[in-house]
Amino acid sequence: MDFVLNRKGGVPLHDQLLAQLELKILGGGIAPGERLPSVRALARQLGLHANTVSAAYRELEAAGHVELKRGAGVFVRAGKPASLEEARGLDEMIRLAVGTALRKGYSGAEITATVERWLRAAPAERVVVVDPRVETIDLVVHEVREALGVPVSGCTLENLAAEPALLSGALGLVFPYHAGKVARLVPGAALVVIHVGLTREDRERIVALPAGATVLLVSRSPLVLSFAAAVIGGLRGDEVLVETRLLGRRAEWRRLLPAADLVLVDVLARAAVQAARPKRLSEVRLLNKTTLGRVRRGLSAVVPRD
Numbered sequence: 086m087d088f089v090l091n092r093k094g095g096v097p098l099h100d101q102l103l104a105q106l107e108l109k110i111l112g113g114g115i116a117p118g119e120r121l122p123s124v125r126a127l128a129r130q131l132g133l134h135a136n137t138v139s140a141a142y143r144e145l146e147a148a149g150h151v152e153l154k155r156g157a158g159v160f161v162r163a164g165k166p167a168s169l170e171e172a173r174g175l176d177e178m179i180r181l182a183v184g185t186a187l188r189k190g191y192s193g194a195e196i197t198a199t200v201e202r203w204l205r206a207a208p209a210e211r212v213v214v215v216d217p218r219v220e221t222i223d224l225v226v227h228e229v230r231e232a233l234g235v236p237v238s239g240c241t242l243e244n245l246a247a248e249p250a251l252l253s254g255a256l257g258l259v260f261p262y263h264a265g266k267v268a269r270l271v272p273g274a275a276l277v278v279i280h281v282g283l284t285r286e287d288r289e290r291i292v293a294l295p296a297g298a299t300v301l302l303v304s305r306s307p308l309v310l311s312f313a314a315a316v317i318g319g320l321r322g323d324e325v326l327v328e329t330r331l332l333g334r335r336a337e338w339r340r341l342l343p344a345a346d347l348v349l350v351d352v353l354a355r356a357a358v359q360a361a362r363p364k365r366l367s368e369v370r371l372l373n374k375t376t377l378g379r380v381r382r383g384l385s386a387v388v389p390r391d
Contacts, residue, residue, distance in 0.1 A: 088131060098133060103141045110150050110161055121151065121159045199273070209256035209275060209384050211236040215245055215267050216260060220306040221371075225258060225279070227352055228372050233381060245270050256383045277383045281308075281371045283316050287349070290367060291320050294346060301345035302329040303338045303354050304369075313349055313369055332357060 088105050090098055109115045121127070124142065128135040142159050145151045151159050186196050212235055214225045222239035230237045240251050242263065249271045257276045259267050264278050283291075291300070302313050310329040317327050328345070330338040332354040339361055342348065348363040355368050372380075 090131060090133075099137050099140055102131070102133070102137065103144055106141060106145060107148075107150065110145075115161050117161050119161050120157075121161070123158060203273075207254070207387055209254065209386065211238065211255050212258060212380065212384070213237075213252055213255040214239040214258045215242065215252075216263060217242045218306065218308065221308045224304075224306050224309065224351055224353055225371055228370055229258070229377070229380060231352070232372070232377050233384075235384065242266060242270075256380070256386070258380065275383065275386055277380050279372060279376050279380075281312055282373055283313070283369065284373060287367060287369060288316075288320060290347060291317055291325075294321070294325055296324045297326075298324075298346040299326045299328065299341075299344055301338065301341050301348045301363075302327065302350075302369075303332055303348065303358050304329075304351040305332045305353050306351060306371075307331070309351050309369065309371065 088102065090101050092098065106115075106121075115121070121142070122130070124135050124138045127133075128138045131138075142151065142153075146153055146159070150162060152162050153159055183196060187193075212229055212233075214222050214229070214237065216222050216225070216239070219239075219241065222241070226237045226239050229235070240248075245251055245267065252267075252271045252274045255275075257267060257271075257274050258279050259276055261278050261280065264276060267274065267276060294300070300317055302310050304310050304313075310331070314327050314329050317325065328341055330341070332338075335357075338358070342358075342361055342363050345363060346365065348358060348366045349369045350358045350366065351369055351371070355366075359366055
């Protein structure tokens with residue numbers, strides 16, 4: 086660490102040392118977190134009295150440039166954290182969050198109200214399925230209740246827009262294409278985005294069907310019908326015939342049952358279709374084990390309460 090001291094000029098050596106130390110720190114010549122030479126070592130290197138060096142270090146500490154760690158030495162202070170991950174404590178984390186909110190135009194009152202709402206946060210008490218289609222809501226509600234045994238209800242996007250408090254204290258479940266809208270309707274809501282997918286066993290059954298086989302899909306939800314038909318088409322193309330019918334069109338799917346080599350149903354349609362004695366029946370679920378695991382983990386996260 087090089088210093089140039091002019092002993093013939095009129096500027097005190099203490100002031101010259103202090104100025105050069107500050108320039109090295111501010112200019113990055115001495116990096117944040119770097120240890121300065123000990124008082125005795127620097128005094129010996131520059132031919133100064135130890136008190137001169139010690140006084141310069143004290144002024145650097147008073148200005149906030151360095152910090153004294155007893156038993157370890159004098160270190161250049163690390164810069165202010167730029168992200169929550171770099172924050173060294175709760176005060177810095179809150180300062181960063183509040184500063185960001187203010188820069189984005191939120192008022193002090195808005196920030197205070199939001200912080201107070203999050204201070205009332207606790208683990209989710211229930212699950213709320215949000216979707217524009219009642220049939221899909223009913224199906225997901227049934228699957229979650231049966232798999233996890235937790236209180237579950239549902240609401241449409243229209244209901245949520247009219248009453249955002251429906252998600253207060255709840256974990257929201259939403260399909261990917263509606264997640265953005267739900268987040269805008271209820272900022273800060275705890276959401277789990279759910280994805281649909283056939284199980285490996287169902288795929289194997291479809292792949293094993295002979296060419297020319299007929300697959301009948303019966304569900305209360307148009308989403309299930311369109312999804313399953315698309316998957317089967319992707320697996321087999323035109324090799325198998327796919328027929329889709331809503332559960333409410335009972336006469337139509339009953340007429341097709343005798344010709345179906347495989348009948349796929351959702352959990353709410355199973356009992357009615359099974360009573361008609363199809364040749365081969367398999368239940369299709371919207372939520373697989375991976376998605377249900379994400380919902381279970383989501384229930385342990387804190388959610389805001391209004």
